[in-house]
Amino acid sequence: MQALFGLEGKRILVLGGGQGMGEATVRQIAALGAHVAVVDREIERAESVTASVLASGGKAAAFSFDVLDDDALVAGIAEVERDFGPLDGMATVIGMAAWGSLLEIDMATWDLDQSRNLRYFFLAAREVARSMMARKAPGSIVCVSSVDGMRSAPNHGSYGAAKAGLVNLVRTMAAEWSPYGIRANVVAPGPIITPRIPHRGDTEERAMMVNVPMHRRGTVQDIANAITFFLSDLSGYVTGQTLAVDGGSLATSPFFHLADGHAPT
Numbered sequence: 001m002q003a004l005f006g007l008e009g010k011r012i013l014v015l016g017g018g019q020g021m022g023e024a025t026v027r028q029i030a031a032l033g034a035h036v037a038v039v040d041r042e043i044e045r046a047e048s049v050t051a052s053v054l055a056s057g058g059k060a061a062a063f064s065f066d067v068l069d070d071d072a073l074v075a076g077i078a079e080v081e082r083d084f085g086p087l088d089g090m091a092t093v094i095g096m097a098a099w100g101s102l103l104e105i106d107m108a109t110w111d112l113d114q115s116r117n118l119r120y121f122f123l124a125a126r127e128v129a130r131s132m133m134a135r136k137a138p139g140s141i142v143c144v145s146s147v148d149g150m151r152s153a154p155n156h157g158s159y160g161a162a163k164a165g166l167v168n169l170v171r172t173m174a175a176e177w178s179p180y181g182i183r184a185n186v187v188a189p190g191p192i193i194t195p196r197i198p199h200r201g202d203t204e205e206r207a208m209m210v211n212v213p214m215h216r217r218g219t220v221q222d223i224a225n226a227i228t229f230f231l232s233d234l235s236g237y238v239t240g241q242t243l244a245v246d247g248g249s250l251a252t253s254p255f256f257h258l259a260d261g262h263a264p265t
């Protein structure tokens with residue numbers, strides 16, 4: 001079964017691999033035989049995940065740089081390729097949202113949301129793609145958007161616009177980079193339980209789940225599964241796509257209320 005994924009011996013860079021969705025991705029692809037370069041701004045996180053992969057017989061190495069620093073990002077990817085080896089794939093989970101209505105948001109916050117969700121991904125993906133092209137090596141690139149990038153995002157306007165940018169950017173990458181054998185795809189999570197936004201089980205969280213057809217938040221493993229699909233040979237003819245992993249959230253209609261007798265008892 002492992003051969004189906006085609007990840008055995010592939011060198012994959014995971015940006016933000018020290019925690020949550022990134023950590024789950026590192027563990028999963030390492031278990032499928034990938035050699036994983038784990039990057040995190042918090043070096044202890046990258047080292048701890050790497051140590052646990054090595055302890056379970058996998059192959060990984062820890063690196064630390066800040067993806068929001070252009071020079072550090074370019075130098076960091078070069079360091080990974082020099083010390084770890086040429087990359088066959090890259091996944092990133094790094095991203096964060098500012099809170100505030102469109103009327104409130106200041107331009108520094110707007111710029112920060114573009115940088116930490118969209119801008120760094122463009123630079124990182126282009127560096128990795130250039131290296132693959134120079135080696136005439138195929139590859140797969142995956143980023144994490146959000147359902148906020150696929151519909152309106154009240155109080156997340158700058159984040160939603162940046163996440164929507166990812167959805168469009170991978171289409172252009174698909175159009176321009178397919179001739180080189182490089183695929184690019186997006187995973188768009190709905191509400192996911194993460195170390196930063198843990199499960200609460202309170203009234204507010206339950207109320208939020210009313211309009212999620214599956215009536216629960218997803219897990220970091222759900223996201224790792226989708227990222228693994230895009231990194232693997234299982235998606236060999238798929239590029240420029242966005243896969244929502246959202247318990248059906250985007251499939252709902254404003255004219256159909258799940259709470260009106262359709263929720264499971």
Ligand SMILES: NC(=O)c1ccc[n+]([C@@H]2O[C@H](COP(=O)([O-])OP(=O)(O)OC[C@H]3O[C@@H](n4cnc5c(N)ncnc54)[C@H](O)[C@@H]3O)[C@@H](O)[C@H]2O)c1
Nearest residue numbers: 016018019020040041066067093094095146189191192194
């Ligand atoms: N949790 C949700 O419900 C949800 C919903 C939709 C989308 N998302 C998206 O999921 C992604 C992952 O979110 P998360 O909360 O699991 O991630 P996170 O904030 O826990 O970050 C993962 C890792 O990335 C590292 N990191 C952060 N900034 C970095 C930087 N500048 N340079 C290097 N490393 C850095 C962190 O140290 C952390 O270990 C984000 O892109 C987020 O927008 C989350």
